[in-house]
Amino acid sequence: MGILYNMLVKSNKNLTNPEIAELLRSVAAAYQISDPNGNRFQIIAYSKAADAIEHLSSEAKDIWEEGKLTDVSGIGGSIAGHLGDIFKTGHSKHFDQLLGELPSSVFELIKVPGIGPKTAFRFAHELHISNRKPIEDLKKKAEGGMVSKMEGMGDKSEDEIIQNIKEYLQKPQERMLLPRALELANEVIGWIKKDDSVKQIEQLGSARRRASTVGDIDIGVATTNPKKVLEHFTKYPNATRVIEKGDVTSSILLPGNIQVDLLAIKPDAWGSTLQHFTGSKHHNIALREFSLKKNLSLSEKGIKNLKTGTMHKYATEEEFYKALGLEWIPPELREDMGEIKAAREGKLPKVVQLEEIKGDLQIHSDFDIETSHDVGASSMEDIISKAGELNYEYVALTEHNPSQKGHSEKDIIDILKHKKDKIEQVMSSVKSSMPKLFNGLEVDILPDGKLPVSDNALELLDFCLVSIHSSFTQSRKAQTERVLRGLDHPKVKIFAHPTGRRINHREGVELDWPRIFEFALKNNKWIEINADPMRLDLPDFLVKEAVDKGVLLSMGTDAHHVDGMDNMEWAIDVAQRGWAESQNIVNTRSLKEFEKLLQL
């Protein structure tokens, strides 16, 4: 019995989604080792199931308890049954047997790039890799020349394994924030463009889909001379090494072990290249399965008619999708979340655009509100001026609430009165055509759900946001009750950065989202999409659930300086990935309509 398996299953009925995903991938690997051909479709099924679990918005165990695990696409009766066994007893006989046959080192070794199940198994057996620190052990044995002595291995394989292990061990296991990925991609693109045979060039992959985080940087090039461009690419001055160099694709590594993949193709096939390398993987697989039923086989080269054997090339993505009988699908939607069906039926959403935004609903000015949290750096005057440049009709000043410590209720009321006066004074000093300042506040939801600001103080506001800044680890049920209590006050309109996540630093809180959304819908509360690239909160997949239910969303940059007001574009990306149209977002409303909405 392997160590990993003991750790994941034997001692634990409460597996988290990432643990379940790892378990399912281990099962797929076990099938791959035992009989890759005979188990071909189990391998695919378990891998898909692992992906599905990883992308759930609730814990799989909660879904299982509601009896809805097989509603998840990719989870059928069999896998749901095995997982159910684990949730009930901490055991699955099926997994016990499958995984118990293999040394646990196998499941560690496959985490190293370039080492798959087959190779991991051979290492474990033939080199007697330790189950304790398998990766370190393999590195030692490779450095001792043991790998190159194995059949089918040579010096190059050995060197590559050592290299990959070194990088794996030092690589920070986190994905880049989108703005960083775009910045890096632009630097590389600047270099590639120096080759004069480049006709078109774009950053593709998850960056083009505007995912909140990006792993590898993918770039596509249309060129009359792919080989020459790829050669030039591998000479990028900042590259730490060339991972691979081919006639169609090449990959390099940047400092920090960031991989950049380049796909180069002739201009007449640019449309299919864009499509292929933009992904997502799941979108492409779904699109290819869909096309196969029409006897069409898709690849980055074009569309092959399987009946006639002829290949058609497409210079644009629009033509490519059209040839499949589909509307062009915006990259943000390409996640296999129903976009192919919608495109076929002409029912793709008209996703909200940045130009439609008429206000920013979370900004912190430099007004000294005597808060225990952080204060903004820009004056109200500067904020109005910046809002004017952005063609906004209104913005909400939402400083953190004054601290309770050291302030009586009357003190807090005085501070808020003072702020209200200040806003009125500023408003009267600027042209009437300038954007309106709403008097808002970002109020903590205390651990018990109470607000640290009295009703009399809240009365001074136009409206307020509430958010969690403490006690992130309450149970799902307690956290949900807390939030609903916090949202209940009539002056509260917005639930700000609702999961509280900080990407790569803090997981979000556990909440019963269906209940939160139902409450918001019923009581005319709005859920924020926070535009801070570190937050992007509500996350895209939850935005889609909110949109499906008709819950209204608000967008705020959470700017603490006027420059931060430019961050709205990141919130737009999240909204688009969540299929939001302009009517789903409150700050696409004109000032008049927005004020009406506030009264509801």
Next chain:
DNA sequence: GCCGTTTTCGGCCCGACTGTTTTCAGTCG
């Protein structure tokens, strides 16, 4: 093992790169 706009049975994406191979297996995206 999963799934369904023709299917509850009969399908299941597609190609690139590398190393060690004389024709391919393994891995990756």
